[in-house]
Amino acid sequence: MLTLLLIMAMFGQGQSLVLYGNEFITAFPDNVASFYPYVSRNSLNVTALYNDTEVIVYYQGSPLYDTIMFQGQTQNFSLPWDVEESKLNQSLKTVRVVSSRSIVVMSISVKGDSMQTNVLWPYRSLGWTYSIPILSYSGILSTFYQDPQYVSERYKFFRLLVINAVGSTNNITIIRKTQHSETVELQPWAFLQLQLNDSEIAVGGSYKVAVILAHPCMEMTKCHCNMVVNQLSPDGWWGNNFVVPYINNMTWMHVTESCYWPHSTQAAGTLDPIKSGGQHITTTYPSSLRIISPGIIIEVIPEHLFSACYLVHFGLTYGSVLVIAKTALKSDVYIDSKLLVSNNWVTIADTEYSVASVSLNDRHVIWHPTSKIAVYSFRQMASGTPYGSTAVPLSDNPDPAGCLFYPAAFTVVSQPMSWTESYEYCSTYSDELATPSTEISHMALANFLATAESNEYWIGLRRSLFTLDWYWQDGNHSVDFSYMQWSSGQPGDPTMGMCASIFSNMTWNSVSCCNTFMPICYNRPDYFPMK
Structure with a gap:
């Protein structure tokens, strides 16, 4: 099992971290907060990255909301009062969000004047293997306060939520320092809530899981506390170099090394103060680094991410x-x-x-x-x-x-077709026929075709049926004749050709629009809208 988890943990190395997607799952741990008899208010904030995005929110497998959102819109979805789970065992009180296009999801928990947020990880960025930071709650309090507050037995330890991210039974393995590994069969879309006793060092699933570290009532001052949540990153997303920001005068950091990397041992759980202004931390083996302060636990972004x-x-x-x-x-x-x-x-x-x-x-x-x-x-x-x-x-x-958001991209369609068919195809399945109307766009297309087979392709250049002037099909006016790449002797007269093709040597040729060539489609770069 250890070997399997190590292999799966390495899958994320070298990839880019993505926190938007089409499918999310989370759970809400017990929020005691502030010691006040307020009712918790839990919700999700969803931001759409595209227009016409359908968003469906499920609770315990049943749909709560189904709505259409536009690009840049953020909508708050209130959740039932009983969504929080205080019991240490399996629970079906999960919240799933499924969308037709990419979204960003944040969970929010409010109780009295206490508030906590957590950016959810999409399914595609979740993992199979998570090393668990060994955090001593009483030890953390003693670093914040010279006179540590009284800690009840009920809240003496952190909790771990292991959430089954798939609609199939998931075998969850809990690895401990001093005991044999334990395997729990977790139902589809269910989660397991554990009390951490400083012996758990890792958790893994036969399928992907989301893992949340939480404390229901982390003391900040006497008789005042705040729930904290930290969605753990899979071991594969860890790094070796960290630029650590300084938040306030009671900020500490905690380094966890994966128990799976060769010759690596997990950090003992000591807390070190962050220097004013921040500092640079390097580790021998891939690690996870957390900022810990009263009421907050945040994983630091590795420099490579x-x-x-x-x-x-x-x-x-x-x-x-x-x-x-x-x-x-x-x-x-x-x-x-x-x-x-x-x-x-x-x-x-x-x-x-x-x-x-x-x-x-x-x-x-x-x-x-x-x-x-x-x-x-x-x-x-x-x-x-x-x-x-x-x-x-x-x-x-x-x-x-x-x-x-998405870079520009060219695509060669393997099926030869006429210019008109090429124009309609690219307009339907991409943005347009390729339009190398400037030196920059021409060089971009040249780089794309550098490894292509020697051939002739359609581009989005043709003559007007009324004026016989050349124009680009993307709506631009006539060709800027200060920049052109016609082949020798081109363009011919209109009787020789009303449409333009391009050779792999990047020269243009006027040919009959009825000829059949493979079109080059182009997707324009997609930028997130600015205010």
């Missing part, structure tokens, strides 16, 4: 973001369509990075045109205690034009 742009959403209330960017390029960070202007950039020692805090409300996209960055999102409770998470990465590819 920095992204080009992030989505943050605060609704009508104000919050703040921590932006980490390369010091030499920090003046090029954008918030939506405007440059981030800040005088509080702080250089992080022993790194090429700086960090800045910016106050925001509503929805924003934070991006960099040429470099990768990291973004964390925070709000404050009425007590002043921060809570939050990493922001949602939208794209791994820096682009000068904005937050590039």
